[in-house]
Amino acid sequence: MFIRFFIELRSFGIPVTVKEWLTLVQALEKGLCEASLESFYYLARAILIKNETFFDRYDQAFQHFFKGVEVDRAMLDEILEGLKKVDPLELTEAEKRLLKELSLDEVLENFRKQFEEGHFKEHVGGDKAIGTGGRSTQGAFGYNPAGVRIGQGESRHGRAIQIAEKRKFRNYSSSHVLDTRTLRVALTKLRTLLPEGPEDVLDLDSTIDKTCKNAGDLELVWKRDRRNRVKLALFMDVGGSMEPYQIAVSKLFSAAKSQIRDLKYFYFHNCIYQDIWDNIEMGKPIPTKEAINSLSDDYKLIFVGDASMAPSELLDVNGCIEYFYNNDVPGIWWMHKWAAKFKSAVWLNPIPPHSWNYSMSTRIINKVFPMYPLTIDGLGDAIKKLLKPSRPIITNAEIQSIVSARRRPYYY
Numbered sequence: 187m188f189i190r191f192f193i194e195l196r197s198f199g200i201p202v203t204v205k206e207w208l209t210l211v212q213a214l215e216k217g218l219c220e221a222s223l224e225s226f227y228y229l230a231r232a233i234l235i236k237n238e239t240f241f242d243r244y245d246q247a248f249q250h251f252f253k254g255v256e257v258d259r260a261m262l263d264e265i266l267e268g269l270k271k272v273d274p275l276e277l278t279e280a281e282k283r284l285l286k287e288l289s290l291d292e293v294l295e296n297f298r299k300q301f302e303e304g305h306f307k308e309h310v311g312g313d314k315a316i317g318t319g320g321r322s323t324q325g326a327f328g329y330n331p332a333g334v335r336i337g338q339g340e341s342r343h344g345r346a347i348q349i350a351e352k353r354k355f356r357n358y359s360s361s362h363v364l365d366t367r368t369l370r371v372a373l374t375k376l377r378t379l380l381p382e383g384p385e386d387v388l389d390l391d392s393t394i395d396k397t398c399k400n401a402g403d404l405e406l407v408w409k410r411d412r413r414n415r416v417k418l419a420l421f422m423d424v425g426g427s428m429e430p431y432q433i434a435v436s437k438l439f440s441a442a443k444s445q446i447r448d449l450k451y452f453y454f455h456n457c458i459y460q461d462i463w464d465n466i467e468m469g470k471p472i473p474t475k476e477a478i479n480s481l482s483d484d485y486k487l488i489f490v491g492d493a494s495m496a497p498s499e500l501l502d503v504n505g506c507i508e509y510f511y512n513n514d515v516p517g518i519w520w521m522h523k524w525a526a527k528f529k530s531a532v533w534l535n536p537i538p539p540h541s542w543n544y545s546m547s548t549r550i551i552n553k554v555f556p557m558y559p560l561t562i563d564g565l566g567d568a569i570k571k572l573l574k575p576s577r578p579i580i581t582n583a584e585i586q587s588i589v590s591a592r593r594r595p596y597y598y
Contacts, residue, residue, distance in 0.1 A: 190251070191230075191247075191251050192207050194247050194251045195234065195244070195247050197247075198243045198244075198246060198247040199243060200234070200235070200240050200243050200244060200247065201236075201240075202234050206233055206234050207234070209233050210229070210230055210233045210234060213229055213233065214226075214229075227248060230248075231244055369437055369438055369440075369441035369442075369565070370441045370444060370445050372562065372565045372566055372569060373441055373442060373445040373446065373565075373569070374445055375566075375569050375573075376416045376418065376445075376446070376486065376569055376572065376573070384410065385408040385409055385410050386408060386410075387408065387409050387410065388406065388407075388408060388409075389407040389408060389409040392407035392409070393405065393406050393407045415448075416446060416447075416448065416486065417448040417450075417481075417482070417484055417485040417486065418442060418446045418448065418449050418450070418485065418486050418487075418488065419449075419450040419451070419452070419481060419485045419486070419487050419488070419528075420438075420439065420442055420449065420450070420451045420452070420488050420490070421451075421452050421453075421454060421458070421462070421487065421488070421489045421490065421491075422435050422439065422451065422452070422453050422454075422490050422491070423435075423453075423454055423455065423456065423489075423490060423491030423492065424453050424454075424455060425455050426455065426456065426507075427456075427492050427494055428491060428492055428536075431492070431536040431560075434536055434560055435490050435536075438490060438534070438560070439451065442488075450481065450485070451464065452464055452472070452477065453465075454491075455507070455508070456491075456495045456499055456506075456507060457495060457499050457500055457506070457517035457518075457520075457521070457547075458474060458517055458520045458521055458524070459474065459506055459511070459513040459515070459517050459520055460473060460474050460475070460513060460514075460515060460520065461473060461474060462474050462477055474520055474523075478523060478524065478527060481528070483527055483528055483529070485528055485530075486528070486530040486531070486572045487524060487528045487530065487531035487532070488531075488532055488533075488534060488568070488572075489531070489532070489533045489534070489555060490533075490534045490536075490560070491533070491535070492535060492536060492537050492548075493533065493535055493537075493542075493545065493547055493548040493551045493552070493557070494537070494545045494547060494548060495507070495547045496547070497546050497547060499517060499547070500516065500517050500518050500547045500550060500551070501516050501517075501518055501550075501588065501589050502516055503515070503516060505517070516589055518550065518554070518585055518588070518589065519585065519589075521551065521554050521555070522554055522580070522582070522585055525554050525555060525579075525580075529575035530571075530572045530573075530575045531555050531556075531572075532555055532556050532557070532558060532568040532571050532572055533551060533552070533555040533556065533557045533558070534557075534558055534559070534560045534564065534565065534568060535548070535557055535558070535559055535560060536559075536560040537559075538559060539559050542557070550588060553579050553580040553584070554579060554580050555579075556568070556571050556579065558571075
């Protein structure tokens with residue numbers, strides 16, 4: 187049933203598997219969508235769509251496939267001219283049970299047939315034609331377990347296959363800034379479950395296998411518990427130009443704390459120098475060198491910031507925007523130290539990518555850390571990068587060249 191819909195979803199790039207499709211078929215066989223296209227929409231989406239990223243494509247595929255159910259403006263006007271508004275039909279529960287509930291295909295075919303034959307002129311009552319106050323599968327102010335609602339303006343029973351007057355299903359775009367729930371879902375991909383600790387968990391499959399080989403003589407097999415071993419360090423730019431994005435960054439921080447057991451977090455302003463903070467409100471700094479040495483190189487690093495600053499803040503000695511703060515090493519070198527030790531490091535930027543090239547500091551930082559937008563797709567791509575460690579994009583010599591172009595050379 188609806189095998190063409192399965193093909194339609196795949197043609198829109200939605201990764202629907204045969205197993206998921208068979209699950210949907212089983213749900214339909216059990217009558218879970220009650221021959222309602224609206225119910226079918228939500229049922230199929232719940233079973234087939236594993237990630238909110240594909241909601242937009244699903245809506246497009248759904249509308250494209252079921253476009254024959256929609257009544258366009260000209261068709262609707264023509265039908266409404268011949269329909270006479272009447273009082274809503276009220277049936278007893280016993281009378282409702284006597285009505286035959288057609289399949290979706292049968293409902294669609296009946297609607298097309300009635301329209302092509304013109305059976306919608308001043309029709310009131312009845313169980314076939316497009317009319318009002320009847321028992322047919324299409325029309326207004328009537329009743330049928332499944333149907334196409336036309337000109338009624340609202341749902342009376344919540345069972346209509348299609349609201350013909352307007353599109354009900356709205357897009358869900360993957361370009362939106364993440365919310366906490368979608369952040370949590372995305373961050374779960376970082377989890378690495380590995381055996382750890384004493385062998386105190388019963389391995390049921392191996393126990394059954396061993397017991398069978400022993401001709402029924404029970405032999406218990408134990409294994410180590412599988413625990414999440416991912417280590418993550420989160421660096422967040424605060425204040426100044428990051429103020430408009432503080433809610434988005436806070437959501438990322440909240441999601442990371444709930445999903446990552448071994449999480450270290452630090453704060454900085456605009457650029458990283460010789461100090462960072464784990465509580466920037468208290469004002470007590472942590473030496474950056476000490477922080478680098480305290481983390482093992484298997485940590486994955488995520489920097490969050492707009493990367494927008496004056497070039498001097500990134501490339502000059504004493505270029506920090508804070509008047510009383512002196513940095514004897516340009517910030518770019520400290521960033522490069524992080525990238526040199528930790529092979530899995532990315533930068534999330536809340537500013538849209540099309541604006542990155544307008545900022546010199548953003549272009550340079552993008553050479554040190556792979557940069558991704560703070561969106562559903564952006565975080566997904568960043569996580570893929572974290573799972574595939576790589577060397578720093580920019581070399582010592584290239585950084586030296588950039589800094590030298592500003593002032594005198596600096597070596598470390």
